[in-house]
Amino acid sequence: MNQYTLSSGLRTILLVLMGIGALCMGITWFGDDALHTRFWSNFLHNSVFFTGIAVMASFFIAASILAYAGWYTAFKRVFEAITAFLPYGLGFMVILALGNYFHLHHLYHWTDEAEVAKDPILAGKAGFLNKNFYLFVTVLFVGAYIFLIEKIKSFSRAEDNGGVDANFTMHKNQRFYAAILLPIIGFTSVILIWQWIMSVDAHWYSTMFAWYCLASFFVAMVCFVSLALLYLRANGYYQNLSQHHIHDMGKFIFAFSIFWTYLWFSQFMLIWYANIGEETIYFKERYDNYPVLFFANLAVNFVLPFIVLLRNDTKRKIGTLSFVAIVVFIFHWVDFFLMVKPGTLHTAHAAMGHGAEEHGAETGAHGAEAAGEHAVAAVAHGAEHASSFVSGFTIPGLLELGTMLGFFGLFTFVVLNALSKANLTPKHDPYLQESLHHHV
Amino acid sequence: MSDHKEVIYGLYNDETDLLKAVKTAKKDHMEIMDVYSPFPIHGLDPLLGLEESRLHIAGFVYGMIGTLTAFLGMSWIFTKNWPIIFGGKPYWSVPAFIPITFELTVLFAAIGMVVTFYIVCGLGPGVTNVYLDDRITDDKFCIAFDKSEVSEAEAKSFFEHTGASEVNIKTIN
Numbered sequence: 001m002n003q004y005t006l007s008s009g010l011r012t013i014l015l016v017l018m019g020i021g022a023l024c025m026g027i028t029w030f031g032d033d034a035l036h037t038r039f040w041s042n043f044l045h046n047s048v049f050f051t052g053i054a055v056m057a058s059f060f061i062a063a064s065i066l067a068y069a070g071w072y073t074a075f076k077r078v079f080e081a082i083t084a085f086l087p088y089g090l091g092f093m094v095i096l097a098l099g100n101y102f103h104l105h106h107l108y109h110w111t112d113e114a115e116v117a118k119d120p121i122l123a124g125k126a127g128f129l130n131k132n133f134y135l136f137v138t139v140l141f142v143g144a145y146i147f148l149i150e151k152i153k154s155f156s157r158a159e160d161n162g163g164v165d166a167n168f169t170m171h172k173n174q175r176f177y178a179a180i181l182l183p184i185i186g187f188t189s190v191i192l193i194w195q196w197i198m199s200v201d202a203h204w205y206s207t208m209f210a211w212y213c214l215a216s217f218f219v220a221m222v223c224f225v226s227l228a229l230l231y232l233r234a235n236g237y238y239q240n241l242s243q244h245h246i247h248d249m250g251k252f253i254f255a256f257s258i259f260w261t262y263l264w265f266s267q268f269m270l271i272w273y274a275n276i277g278e279e280t281i282y283f284k285e286r287y288d289n290y291p292v293l294f295f296a297n298l299a300v301n302f303v304l305p306f307i308v309l310l311r312n313d314t315k316r317k318i319g320t321l322s323f324v325a326i327v328v329f330i331f332h333w334v335d336f337f338l339m340v341k342p343g344t345l346h347t348a349h350a351a352m353g354h355g356a357e358e359h360g361a362e363t364g365a366h367g368a369e370a371a372g373e374h375a376v377a378a379v380a381h382g383a384e385h386a387s388s389f390v391s392g393f394t395i396p397g398l399l400e401l402g403t404m405l406g407f408f409g410l411f412t413f414v415v416l417n418a419l420s421k422a423n424l425t426p427k428h429d430p431y432l433q434e435s436l437h438h439h440v
Numbered sequence: 441m442s443d444h445k446e447v448i449y450g451l452y453n454d455e456t457d458l459l460k461a462v463k464t465a466k467k468d469h470m471e472i473m474d475v476y477s478p479f480p481i482h483g484l485d486p487l488l489g490l491e492e493s494r495l496h497i498a499g500f501v502y503g504m505i506g507t508l509t510a511f512l513g514m515s516w517i518f519t520k521n522w523p524i525i526f527g528g529k530p531y532w533s534v535p536a537f538i539p540i541t542f543e544l545t546v547l548f549a550a551i552g553m554v555v556t557f558y559i560v561c562g563l564g565p566g567v568t569n570v571y572l573d574d575r576i577t578d579d580k581f582c583i584a585f586d587k588s589e590v591s592e593a594e595a596k597s598f599f600e601h602t603g604a605s606e607v608n609i610k611t612i613n
Contacts, residue, residue: 265535265538268535269536269538269539272535273527273529273535273536275527275528275529310500312492312496439482439483
């Protein structure tokens with residue numbers, strides 16, 4: 001079976017997941033504070049997470065083509081299918097970018113012009129952290145990824161339809177576009193991460209942060225691919241793959257989990273050692289108010305894959321590999337939860353605290369609402385300082401998990417739908433035979 | 441080991457010829473003494489029925505020894521033996537120990553594995569090793585039979601059929 005069809009059973013499951021997601025987002029919206037912080041922070045968190053996975057799949061394809069990699073060729077369509085989520089991811093990020101203009105959300109402290117004017121640090125960053133630039137880089141860079149990866153994919157499919165080509169024209173075309181895509185992703189994804197995620201904590205910055213995020217995306221991406229391969233193999237597809245391919249996916253989870261840990265620790269240790277207040281605040285916030293997630297993040301994303309996947313045979317066993325892949329995938333999602341939530345909560349409290357006076361004075365119509373906000377803000381502010389439990393922020397609640405399932409359902413649906421549009425195993429790829437005889 | 445052993449060996453130009461020959465020998469129930477190759481050949485180990493190497497288990501043990509040496513050593517030095525305050529940090533500053541713990545883990549594992557490998561293979565400075573032919577370290581692939589187990593005629597016809605480029609007999613100690 002070289003043609004995947006999305007079975008109606010799975011389609012139903014995915015649609016139900018999307019329904020759960022939509023329902024949870026609706027419940028979150030109506031049970032939220034005046035700025036809908038919980039809804040929008042969930043939206044940002046999940047949009048960034050799944051878009052990042054699609055970006056890293058594009059990166060993987062470009063890097064593998066340029067590195068003359070052959071082992072993954074037999075199932076390269078899975079990676080290509082993941083990149084089909086990029087336009088959806090762009091859509092979500094553009095919603096957030098437009099939200100900056102219309103004050104739909106208040107996730108980013110730097111979108112508040114009155115605050116920026118008072119704040120010399122934010123004013124200094126205003127050339128980079130402003131809503132025009134946010135929209136500009138989001139559209140330009142993600143648009144460039146989409147354009148280039150679609151080119152690569154179109155040549156990859158054209159290779160299937162054509163005959164055997166002694167000059168490998170189609171493959172050379174893929175290499176040409178991969179050579180353009182790789183440095184573009186390498187440099188610009190960093191800027192996207194600064195804008196999308198790091199600017200949630202607008203005063204804080206770390207030069208390690210973007211790499212650390214990319215490593216997190218990458219691990220989540222290889223976990224997803226491993227699970228997809230195991231699922232497809234269990235359903236009768238990809239019988240031409242051997243346990244050596246699965247083993248190599250396990251190695252990727254293992255190796256990039258350690259790479260992630262390396263970056264996590266490098267960022268942590270440099271900040272801990274230098275002990276400069278404006279840097280340590282990031283970790284102090286998480287260490288004091290999110291201790292369980294903070295340490296669970298490290299334990300699950302490093303210790304678990306390290307201990308379990310260290311042995312040769314555990315990477316080949318379906319049970320252990322899929323267990324690690326599922327848990328690590330979820331905990332990289334939690335990793336992004338820890339990046340997004342503390343900052344957005346803080347920004348929301350600050351905005352509601354001062355926003356109440358200004359909004360009330362400016363617009364009489366909103367006066368009553370603003371007064372209500374003020375009360376909410378005062379309570380919320382008190383809650384934050386007592387570092388007590390804030391629903392949906394201190395730990396991921398059911399609504400967060402539901403939202404994640406919704407995004408996961410949409411993501412998987414888009415990926416599997418794209419997978420069904422092309423042959424599972426490419427034809428006439430120069431590396432195909434190498435891949436089919438892959439041996440570790 | 442002191443008694444002499446007569447070995448008949450054939451040299452092949454290509455590792456795929458060698459793999460085919462090993463399969464043939466296995467089918468004909470000929471006892472292969474050893475196979476030599478300038479580089480590892482994929483799929484040869486299971487054909488020869490070789491066990492998986494346990495060197496990586498030794499490597500893990502050496503690594504753990506390195507981890508414990510570094511971590512416990514630094515803990516003792518910086519809290520009991522010679523406590524010094526660095527940058528206002530507590531004496532027992534775990535994050536500062538991690539890089540050195542990592543380095544010693546790698547160092548112990550690497551050196552331990554190399555030494556173990558040398559001992560297991562009987563290699564090392566000052567050791568003279570017996571080898572059948574210079575070219576098996578360069579561009580030839582070799583199958584060797586012990587003449588006490590496989591007769592000369594049988595071996596010669598085997599090498600002829602499987603396309604060996606050269607057949608020699610050598611006495612080794």
